[in-house]
Amino acid sequence: MDVTDLDTSDPDARRRWFAAQDRAARADRPHALLEAYGAWELLATEPSGHTDHQWLQAREGDEVVGTARLELPLTENRDLAWAEVDVVPGHRRRGVGRALWEELVARARAAGRTRIGAEVVVDPQRSDAGTAFATAVGAVEKHREDHLVADLPVAGTAVDAAYDLVLWRGRCPDEHRAAYVAMRNQMNADVPVGELDLEATVLDDARLASSEERLMRSYDVRVAAARRRSDGAWGGYSLLFVPHGADFVWQDDTLVMPEHRGHRLGAALKSASYRELPAEVTRVHTWTAPTNTAMHRTNTAMGFRVVEHLHEVEAAIA
Ligand SMILES: CC(C)(COP(=O)(O)OP(=O)(O)OC[C@H]1O[C@@H](n2cnc3c(N)ncnc32)[C@H](O)[C@@H]1OP(=O)(O)O)[C@@H](O)C(=O)NCCC(=O)NCCS
Structure with a gap:
């Protein structure tokens, strides 16, 4: 060998x-x-x-x-x-x-x-x-997540009437890019990573553009975001990847910005984006830490079930 x-x-x-x-x-x-x-x-x-x-x-x-x-x-x-x-x-x-x-x-x-x-x-x-x-x-375990799947359609949640739903596919439109970069960076800073000692990825417009361009070559990239009507403040977003030709979708980030939590925006953004998917897409995969109680409950209430465990492990090699 x-x-x-x-x-x-x-x-x-x-x-x-x-x-x-x-x-x-x-x-x-x-x-x-x-x-x-x-x-x-x-x-x-x-x-x-x-x-x-x-x-x-x-x-x-x-x-x-x-x-x-x-x-x-x-x-x-x-x-x-x-x-x-x-x-x-x-x-x-x-x-x-x-x-x-x-x-x-x-x-x-x-x-x-x-x-x-x-x-x-x-x-x-x-x-x-x-x-x-x-x-x-x-190697020792530093963090755990669950891999969950749900069959579409899932139980829907309406978007709170105080918010507008903003949807796009592929490249984020110019007028939303600064707000989207800020939300993506908030997500990277907020997502629970257990005992993993990681520096958060920091996006700027150029890095977002290069990531969008690469992802779009393999995936139909879909974003659902919520914007508060009274003042235009962005409440959160949900990011999906549909591999070209696949019958499943990869639910990536879902973030509700700190001051907008408590309006069921996470579930509403997810269900709004699932409703827009082409009919051939029948299954959603997502990943959530069991310790992330809010998101885990949101998922299981929508019909997601745990199918795999992901162990993030680390070995010291110094
Ligand atoms: C995990 C995996 C890579 C191991 O490959 P492998 O060639 O069988 O590993 P090795 O023969 O070098 O095993 C090294 C040691 O790992 C442990 N180990 C590996 N497989 C094991 C098993 N099924 N049960 C218990 N111990 C196991 C043993 O201590 C083993 O040493 P030993 O055979 O002298 O007892 C293989 O099972 C695999 O591809 N699994 C799916 C992918 C995966 O989980 N990869 C690891 C994440 S990066």
Whole structure:
């Protein structure tokens, strides 16, 4: 077995790497929500400038039996690396995962990083290999989230009469951009991250524009926002990604600005944006910390159910 870099300039090698990762990651997870090939290929072939990506593969002969990815943030969190390791069923418990991990650690250290974070997602009914592996390599849990799904339509909530609903798709219209950047930064500062010690991402207009442009190549990006009628103050937003051609939607951020809480705006923004989705989209996936009581209750009241647990773990490598 050898561990090498993926040659990202080779389309056939890219497809084989992705197929191995996808198969390994889905093996014990019937509800897995994974990035689509096109979205991954964009990262692998056109890096964003805010993150350095390295893609490794473990091969036996010609077969890719395991994959690993290393993300080195270049703007915030420059002491940290993010990692993922996936080993194809049939090749597990033979040291492939550990060999990939050790290579990731060596590279993260060489890049001056002192800790590696990883998201380990498990279906608690099926397998805890991921958490057992994380423990074996010395990583400890810092935060937990639940992965929830709901089938559409969900129970609806009307938008409070004091607010206007503002919807857009794709690029945020010019007249709303400053307010949207402020809300996105509020979200990044407010979202509970448990004991994860992370610097919040700070967006400005240029960084938002570049992220919008990249996301739109893989997703139909939809935003629902609420603006108070009396003074025009923005109360919150909800952000959705529909992968091109998919029958499901990825519910990303939902934020209600601090002084606008208590009007059920979170549920109203979500249900308003689900109503606008094309008919072929029948399922919503979302992620919430069980400790985020307000959002967890909002979700379960709308019909979401927990299908997976996400453990955010971290290993010290200094
Ligand atoms: C987790 C995963 C990468 C492990 O790959 P692997 O090649 O089987 O790992 P290794 O053989 O190197 O195992 C290293 C150690 O991890 C632990 N471990 C791995 N799988 C385990 C399992 N199913 N049950 C208990 N312990 C396990 C053991 O301590 C093992 O050492 P040992 O075999 O000497 O007892 C693989 O199961 C997988 O791809 N799972 C899905 C993706 C995932 O959860 N990745 C981790 C998040 S980044």
